[in-house]
Amino acid sequence: MTGGHDPIPLCVPRDAAKYAAQAGARWDDSKRCFYWDGGVGGISENSPVRAYLPFRFRPDRRPPYVRPWMVPQSLWGWNLRAMLRREDWDRTRRDAYRRAGYRCRICGGVGPDHPVEADEGWAYDDTRFIQVLKGVIALCPDCHAVRHWGRSMATGKEQHALCWLAWVNGWTLVQARTCADNAMAHWHWRSGHTGWTCDITWVEKVFGVRPMADATARAAETQQGLVALARQSRNDEMR
Ligand SMILES: [Zn+2]
Known part of the structure:
Protein backbone atom coordinates (compact mmCIF):
# COMPACT_ATOMS: atom_id res chain seq x y z
CA MET A 1 0.00 0.00 0.00
CA PRO A 54 3.78 13.11 14.94
CA PHE A 55 1.37 16.05 15.55
CA ARG A 56 2.05 17.48 12.09
CA PHE A 57 0.43 14.43 10.48
CA ARG A 58 -2.44 13.85 12.86
CA PRO A 59 -5.83 14.24 11.17
CA ASP A 60 -7.38 15.61 14.39
CA ARG A 61 -4.86 18.46 14.65
CA ARG A 62 -4.64 21.78 12.80
CA PRO A 63 -1.75 24.24 12.59
CA PRO A 64 -0.01 25.64 14.48
CA TYR A 65 1.61 22.34 15.38
CA VAL A 66 4.49 24.34 16.80
CA ARG A 67 4.75 28.02 17.72
CA PRO A 68 6.95 30.22 19.87
CA TRP A 69 6.10 29.54 23.51
CA MET A 70 8.26 31.70 25.70
CA VAL A 71 8.61 31.66 29.45
CA PRO A 72 7.90 35.05 31.10
CA GLN A 73 11.15 36.72 32.11
CA SER A 74 10.53 36.45 35.86
CA LEU A 75 10.28 32.65 35.46
CA TRP A 76 13.36 32.12 33.33
CA GLY A 77 15.37 29.35 34.97
CA TRP A 78 12.32 27.95 36.78
CA ASN A 79 12.71 24.67 34.94
CA LEU A 80 13.01 21.04 35.94
CA ARG A 81 16.71 20.96 35.20
CA ALA A 82 17.29 23.59 37.89
CA MET A 83 14.75 22.36 40.40
CA LEU A 84 15.15 18.56 40.34
CA ARG A 85 18.06 16.41 41.33
CA ARG A 86 20.14 15.53 38.27
CA GLU A 87 19.05 11.86 38.22
CA ASP A 88 15.36 12.79 38.56
CA TRP A 89 15.56 15.22 35.65
CA ASP A 90 17.44 12.65 33.56
CA ARG A 91 14.76 10.05 34.27
CA THR A 92 12.01 12.51 33.33
CA ARG A 93 13.56 13.61 30.04
CA ARG A 94 14.68 10.14 29.00
CA ASP A 95 11.16 8.88 29.55
CA ALA A 96 9.95 11.54 27.10
CA TYR A 97 12.57 10.45 24.54
CA ARG A 98 11.64 6.79 24.95
CA ARG A 99 7.91 7.38 24.62
CA ALA A 100 8.54 9.19 21.33
CA GLY A 101 10.91 6.52 19.99
CA TYR A 102 13.64 9.22 19.98
CA ARG A 103 11.80 11.20 17.29
CA CYS A 104 10.27 14.67 17.42
CA ARG A 105 6.66 14.52 18.63
CA ILE A 106 5.78 17.47 16.39
CA CYS A 107 7.50 16.81 13.05
CA GLY A 108 8.90 13.26 13.41
CA GLY A 109 12.42 14.48 12.62
CA VAL A 110 15.72 14.22 14.47
CA GLY A 111 18.68 16.55 14.93
CA PRO A 112 22.05 16.01 13.20
CA ASP A 113 24.08 15.80 16.43
CA HIS A 114 21.56 14.43 18.89
CA PRO A 115 18.08 13.23 17.93
CA VAL A 116 15.80 15.00 20.40
CA GLU A 117 15.65 17.40 23.34
CA ALA A 118 13.17 17.65 26.22
CA ASP A 119 10.62 20.44 26.12
CA GLU A 120 8.56 21.36 29.16
CA GLY A 121 4.93 21.94 28.21
CA TRP A 122 3.86 24.94 30.28
CA ALA A 123 0.30 26.22 30.42
CA TYR A 124 -0.24 29.84 31.45
CA ASP A 125 -3.03 31.05 33.68
CA ASP A 126 -3.00 34.72 32.64
CA THR A 127 -5.51 35.66 35.35
CA ARG A 128 -3.84 34.17 38.38
CA PHE A 129 -0.33 34.34 36.86
CA ILE A 130 0.57 30.70 37.35
CA GLN A 131 2.80 28.72 34.99
CA VAL A 132 1.66 25.10 35.21
CA LEU A 133 3.65 22.12 33.94
CA LYS A 134 1.47 19.84 31.77
CA GLY A 135 4.12 17.38 30.61
CA VAL A 136 7.52 16.92 29.04
CA ILE A 137 7.84 15.93 25.38
CA ALA A 138 10.64 15.09 22.97
CA LEU A 139 11.30 17.66 20.23
CA CYS A 140 13.95 17.86 17.52
CA PRO A 141 16.39 20.79 17.98
CA ASP A 142 14.65 22.80 15.21
CA CYS A 143 11.14 22.54 16.69
CA HIS A 144 12.63 23.20 20.12
CA ALA A 145 14.32 26.36 18.79
CA VAL A 146 10.91 27.61 17.60
CA ARG A 147 9.42 27.10 21.07
CA HIS A 148 12.30 29.05 22.67
CA TRP A 149 12.05 31.90 20.20
CA GLY A 150 13.72 34.50 22.42
CA ARG A 151 16.81 32.34 22.83
CA SER A 152 16.90 31.71 19.07
CA MET A 153 16.79 35.48 18.48
CA ALA A 154 19.59 36.04 20.99
CA THR A 155 21.79 33.41 19.35
CA GLY A 156 21.30 34.63 15.78
CA LYS A 157 19.06 31.75 14.73
CA GLU A 158 15.82 33.64 14.25
CA GLN A 159 15.75 33.39 10.46
CA HIS A 160 16.24 29.63 10.58
CA ALA A 161 13.55 29.32 13.25
CA LEU A 162 11.21 31.42 11.09
CA CYS A 163 11.69 29.13 8.09
CA TRP A 164 11.13 26.10 10.30
CA LEU A 165 7.99 27.61 11.83
CA ALA A 166 6.63 28.15 8.31
CA TRP A 167 7.62 24.71 7.05
CA VAL A 168 6.19 22.67 9.92
CA ASN A 169 2.87 24.51 9.87
CA GLY A 170 2.59 24.68 6.08
CA TRP A 171 2.62 28.50 6.23
CA THR A 172 4.14 31.29 4.19
CA LEU A 173 6.99 33.25 5.80
CA VAL A 174 4.57 36.16 6.25
CA GLN A 175 2.17 33.95 8.22
CA ALA A 176 5.06 32.64 10.31
CA ARG A 177 6.24 36.22 10.97
CA THR A 178 2.78 37.23 12.16
CA CYS A 179 2.64 34.23 14.51
CA ALA A 180 6.09 35.04 15.93
CA ASP A 181 5.24 38.75 16.35
CA ASN A 182 2.04 37.86 18.22
CA ALA A 183 3.94 35.44 20.44
CA MET A 184 6.53 38.10 21.19
CA ALA A 185 3.84 40.64 22.08
CA HIS A 186 2.20 38.12 24.39
CA TRP A 187 5.54 37.34 25.97
CA HIS A 188 6.14 41.06 26.64
CA TRP A 189 2.75 41.30 28.26
CA ARG A 190 3.38 38.28 30.48
CA SER A 191 6.86 39.49 31.32
CA GLY A 192 5.34 42.79 32.50
CA HIS A 193 4.01 40.88 35.51
CA THR A 194 6.49 39.90 38.17
CA GLY A 195 4.13 37.93 40.42
CA TRP A 196 4.24 34.69 38.40
CA THR A 197 4.44 31.41 40.28
CA CYS A 198 5.47 28.03 38.90
CA ASP A 199 3.62 24.75 39.47
CA ILE A 200 5.52 21.54 38.74
CA THR A 201 3.24 19.10 40.58
CA TRP A 202 2.89 17.17 37.29
CA VAL A 203 6.39 15.76 37.63
CA GLU A 204 5.83 15.01 41.31
CA LYS A 205 2.65 13.06 40.50
CA VAL A 206 3.95 11.20 37.46
CA PHE A 207 7.47 10.39 38.62
CA GLY A 208 7.08 10.53 42.39
CA VAL A 209 10.00 12.97 42.68
CA ARG A 210 10.28 16.11 44.79
CA PRO A 211 12.02 19.36 43.93
CA MET A 212 15.30 19.82 45.76
CA ALA A 213 15.10 21.58 49.13
CA ASP A 214 16.85 24.63 47.66
CA ALA A 215 14.96 24.47 44.33
CA THR A 216 13.45 27.93 44.72
CA ALA A 217 16.80 29.52 45.50
CA ARG A 218 18.47 27.67 42.61
CA ALA A 219 15.76 28.72 40.17
CA ALA A 220 15.94 32.34 41.33
CA GLU A 221 19.71 32.32 40.93
CA THR A 222 19.45 30.78 37.44
CA GLN A 223 16.84 33.42 36.54
CA GLN A 224 19.16 36.26 37.54
CA GLY A 225 22.02 34.73 35.59
CA LEU A 226 19.89 34.41 32.45
CA VAL A 227 18.60 37.98 32.71
CA ALA A 228 22.17 39.26 33.06
CA LEU A 229 23.20 37.20 30.04
CA ALA A 230 20.34 38.57 27.94
CA ARG A 231 21.22 42.14 28.98
CA GLN A 232 24.85 41.48 28.04
CA SER A 233 23.97 40.14 24.58
CA ARG A 234 21.70 43.15 23.95
CA ASN A 235 24.54 45.48 24.91
CA ASP A 236 26.96 43.60 22.64
CA GLU A 237 24.51 44.00 19.79
CA MET A 238 24.34 47.76 20.25
CA ARG A 239 28.10 48.17 20.29
ZN1 LIG B 1 10.61 18.64 15.06
Whole structure:
Protein backbone atom coordinates (compact mmCIF):
# COMPACT_ATOMS: atom_id res chain seq x y z
CA MET A 1 0.00 0.00 0.00
CA THR A 2 2.44 2.69 -1.12
CA GLY A 3 0.33 4.51 -3.70
CA GLY A 4 2.66 7.50 -4.07
CA HIS A 5 2.34 8.79 -0.53
CA ASP A 6 5.35 10.38 1.15
CA PRO A 7 6.62 8.15 3.96
CA ILE A 8 5.53 9.46 7.36
CA PRO A 9 8.06 8.99 10.20
CA LEU A 10 6.49 7.46 13.30
CA CYS A 11 7.24 7.96 17.00
CA VAL A 12 7.30 4.32 18.02
CA PRO A 13 8.63 3.43 21.49
CA ARG A 14 11.03 0.53 21.26
CA ASP A 15 8.79 -1.78 23.28
CA ALA A 16 5.93 -1.13 20.85
CA ALA A 17 7.92 -2.06 17.73
CA LYS A 18 6.04 -5.34 17.37
CA TYR A 19 2.62 -3.62 17.30
CA ALA A 20 3.80 -1.03 14.79
CA ALA A 21 5.13 -3.74 12.47
CA GLN A 22 1.93 -5.80 12.82
CA ALA A 23 -0.10 -2.69 11.93
CA GLY A 24 1.87 -2.28 8.68
CA ALA A 25 4.57 0.21 9.64
CA ARG A 26 7.87 -0.26 7.78
CA TRP A 27 11.17 -0.30 9.67
CA ASP A 28 13.98 1.54 7.89
CA ASP A 29 17.18 0.19 9.34
CA SER A 30 19.45 2.88 7.87
CA LYS A 31 17.31 5.67 9.43
CA ARG A 32 16.51 3.64 12.55
CA CYS A 33 12.89 4.69 12.16
CA PHE A 34 9.44 3.24 11.48
CA TYR A 35 7.57 4.76 8.54
CA TRP A 36 3.98 4.68 7.38
CA ASP A 37 3.74 4.56 3.58
CA GLY A 38 -0.01 4.52 3.07
CA GLY A 39 -0.87 8.18 3.69
CA VAL A 40 -2.83 9.40 6.70
CA GLY A 41 -6.10 8.41 5.02
CA GLY A 42 -4.87 4.82 4.89
CA ILE A 43 -4.69 4.47 8.67
CA SER A 44 -7.73 2.66 10.01
CA GLU A 45 -9.66 4.09 12.96
CA ASN A 46 -8.38 1.56 15.51
CA SER A 47 -4.82 1.19 14.18
CA PRO A 48 -2.08 1.68 16.80
CA VAL A 49 -0.23 3.70 14.13
CA ARG A 50 -2.49 6.66 14.99
CA ALA A 51 -0.84 7.02 18.39
CA TYR A 52 2.62 7.08 16.79
CA LEU A 53 1.86 9.88 14.30
CA PRO A 54 3.78 13.11 14.94
CA PHE A 55 1.37 16.05 15.55
CA ARG A 56 2.05 17.48 12.09
CA PHE A 57 0.43 14.43 10.48
CA ARG A 58 -2.44 13.85 12.86
CA PRO A 59 -5.83 14.24 11.17
CA ASP A 60 -7.38 15.61 14.39
CA ARG A 61 -4.86 18.46 14.65
CA ARG A 62 -4.64 21.78 12.80
CA PRO A 63 -1.75 24.24 12.59
CA PRO A 64 -0.01 25.64 14.48
CA TYR A 65 1.61 22.34 15.38
CA VAL A 66 4.49 24.34 16.80
CA ARG A 67 4.75 28.02 17.72
CA PRO A 68 6.95 30.22 19.87
CA TRP A 69 6.10 29.54 23.51
CA MET A 70 8.26 31.70 25.70
CA VAL A 71 8.61 31.66 29.45
CA PRO A 72 7.90 35.05 31.10
CA GLN A 73 11.15 36.72 32.11
CA SER A 74 10.53 36.45 35.86
CA LEU A 75 10.28 32.65 35.46
CA TRP A 76 13.36 32.12 33.33
CA GLY A 77 15.37 29.35 34.97
CA TRP A 78 12.32 27.95 36.78
CA ASN A 79 12.71 24.67 34.94
CA LEU A 80 13.01 21.04 35.94
CA ARG A 81 16.71 20.96 35.20
CA ALA A 82 17.29 23.59 37.89
CA MET A 83 14.75 22.36 40.40
CA LEU A 84 15.15 18.56 40.34
CA ARG A 85 18.06 16.41 41.33
CA ARG A 86 20.14 15.53 38.27
CA GLU A 87 19.05 11.86 38.22
CA ASP A 88 15.36 12.79 38.56
CA TRP A 89 15.56 15.22 35.65
CA ASP A 90 17.44 12.65 33.56
CA ARG A 91 14.76 10.05 34.27
CA THR A 92 12.01 12.51 33.33
CA ARG A 93 13.56 13.61 30.04
CA ARG A 94 14.68 10.14 29.00
CA ASP A 95 11.16 8.88 29.55
CA ALA A 96 9.95 11.54 27.10
CA TYR A 97 12.57 10.45 24.54
CA ARG A 98 11.64 6.79 24.95
CA ARG A 99 7.91 7.38 24.62
CA ALA A 100 8.54 9.19 21.33
CA GLY A 101 10.91 6.52 19.99
CA TYR A 102 13.64 9.22 19.98
CA ARG A 103 11.80 11.20 17.29
CA CYS A 104 10.27 14.67 17.42
CA ARG A 105 6.66 14.52 18.63
CA ILE A 106 5.78 17.47 16.39
CA CYS A 107 7.50 16.81 13.05
CA GLY A 108 8.90 13.26 13.41
CA GLY A 109 12.42 14.48 12.62
CA VAL A 110 15.72 14.22 14.47
CA GLY A 111 18.68 16.55 14.93
CA PRO A 112 22.05 16.01 13.20
CA ASP A 113 24.08 15.80 16.43
CA HIS A 114 21.56 14.43 18.89
CA PRO A 115 18.08 13.23 17.93
CA VAL A 116 15.80 15.00 20.40
CA GLU A 117 15.65 17.40 23.34
CA ALA A 118 13.17 17.65 26.22
CA ASP A 119 10.62 20.44 26.12
CA GLU A 120 8.56 21.36 29.16
CA GLY A 121 4.93 21.94 28.21
CA TRP A 122 3.86 24.94 30.28
CA ALA A 123 0.30 26.22 30.42
CA TYR A 124 -0.24 29.84 31.45
CA ASP A 125 -3.03 31.05 33.68
CA ASP A 126 -3.00 34.72 32.64
CA THR A 127 -5.51 35.66 35.35
CA ARG A 128 -3.84 34.17 38.38
CA PHE A 129 -0.33 34.34 36.86
CA ILE A 130 0.57 30.70 37.35
CA GLN A 131 2.80 28.72 34.99
CA VAL A 132 1.66 25.10 35.21
CA LEU A 133 3.65 22.12 33.94
CA LYS A 134 1.47 19.84 31.77
CA GLY A 135 4.12 17.38 30.61
CA VAL A 136 7.52 16.92 29.04
CA ILE A 137 7.84 15.93 25.38
CA ALA A 138 10.64 15.09 22.97
CA LEU A 139 11.30 17.66 20.23
CA CYS A 140 13.95 17.86 17.52
CA PRO A 141 16.39 20.79 17.98
CA ASP A 142 14.65 22.80 15.21
CA CYS A 143 11.14 22.54 16.69
CA HIS A 144 12.63 23.20 20.12
CA ALA A 145 14.32 26.36 18.79
CA VAL A 146 10.91 27.61 17.60
CA ARG A 147 9.42 27.10 21.07
CA HIS A 148 12.30 29.05 22.67
CA TRP A 149 12.05 31.90 20.20
CA GLY A 150 13.72 34.50 22.42
CA ARG A 151 16.81 32.34 22.83
CA SER A 152 16.90 31.71 19.07
CA MET A 153 16.79 35.48 18.48
CA ALA A 154 19.59 36.04 20.99
CA THR A 155 21.79 33.41 19.35
CA GLY A 156 21.30 34.63 15.78
CA LYS A 157 19.06 31.75 14.73
CA GLU A 158 15.82 33.64 14.25
CA GLN A 159 15.75 33.39 10.46
CA HIS A 160 16.24 29.63 10.58
CA ALA A 161 13.55 29.32 13.25
CA LEU A 162 11.21 31.42 11.09
CA CYS A 163 11.69 29.13 8.09
CA TRP A 164 11.13 26.10 10.30
CA LEU A 165 7.99 27.61 11.83
CA ALA A 166 6.63 28.15 8.31
CA TRP A 167 7.62 24.71 7.05
CA VAL A 168 6.19 22.67 9.92
CA ASN A 169 2.87 24.51 9.87
CA GLY A 170 2.59 24.68 6.08
CA TRP A 171 2.62 28.50 6.23
CA THR A 172 4.14 31.29 4.19
CA LEU A 173 6.99 33.25 5.80
CA VAL A 174 4.57 36.16 6.25
CA GLN A 175 2.17 33.95 8.22
CA ALA A 176 5.06 32.64 10.31
CA ARG A 177 6.24 36.22 10.97
CA THR A 178 2.78 37.23 12.16
CA CYS A 179 2.64 34.23 14.51
CA ALA A 180 6.09 35.04 15.93
CA ASP A 181 5.24 38.75 16.35
CA ASN A 182 2.04 37.86 18.22
CA ALA A 183 3.94 35.44 20.44
CA MET A 184 6.53 38.10 21.19
CA ALA A 185 3.84 40.64 22.08
CA HIS A 186 2.20 38.12 24.39
CA TRP A 187 5.54 37.34 25.97
CA HIS A 188 6.14 41.06 26.64
CA TRP A 189 2.75 41.30 28.26
CA ARG A 190 3.38 38.28 30.48
CA SER A 191 6.86 39.49 31.32
CA GLY A 192 5.34 42.79 32.50
CA HIS A 193 4.01 40.88 35.51
CA THR A 194 6.49 39.90 38.17
CA GLY A 195 4.13 37.93 40.42
CA TRP A 196 4.24 34.69 38.40
CA THR A 197 4.44 31.41 40.28
CA CYS A 198 5.47 28.03 38.90
CA ASP A 199 3.62 24.75 39.47
CA ILE A 200 5.52 21.54 38.74
CA THR A 201 3.24 19.10 40.58
CA TRP A 202 2.89 17.17 37.29
CA VAL A 203 6.39 15.76 37.63
CA GLU A 204 5.83 15.01 41.31
CA LYS A 205 2.65 13.06 40.50
CA VAL A 206 3.95 11.20 37.46
CA PHE A 207 7.47 10.39 38.62
CA GLY A 208 7.08 10.53 42.39
CA VAL A 209 10.00 12.97 42.68
CA ARG A 210 10.28 16.11 44.79
CA PRO A 211 12.02 19.36 43.93
CA MET A 212 15.30 19.82 45.76
CA ALA A 213 15.10 21.58 49.13
CA ASP A 214 16.85 24.63 47.66
CA ALA A 215 14.96 24.47 44.33
CA THR A 216 13.45 27.93 44.72
CA ALA A 217 16.80 29.52 45.50
CA ARG A 218 18.47 27.67 42.61
CA ALA A 219 15.76 28.72 40.17
CA ALA A 220 15.94 32.34 41.33
CA GLU A 221 19.71 32.32 40.93
CA THR A 222 19.45 30.78 37.44
CA GLN A 223 16.84 33.42 36.54
CA GLN A 224 19.16 36.26 37.54
CA GLY A 225 22.02 34.73 35.59
CA LEU A 226 19.89 34.41 32.45
CA VAL A 227 18.60 37.98 32.71
CA ALA A 228 22.17 39.26 33.06
CA LEU A 229 23.20 37.20 30.04
CA ALA A 230 20.34 38.57 27.94
CA ARG A 231 21.22 42.14 28.98
CA GLN A 232 24.85 41.48 28.04
CA SER A 233 23.97 40.14 24.58
CA ARG A 234 21.70 43.15 23.95
CA ASN A 235 24.54 45.48 24.91
CA ASP A 236 26.96 43.60 22.64
CA GLU A 237 24.51 44.00 19.79
CA MET A 238 24.34 47.76 20.25
CA ARG A 239 28.10 48.17 20.29
ZN1 LIG B 1 10.61 18.64 15.06
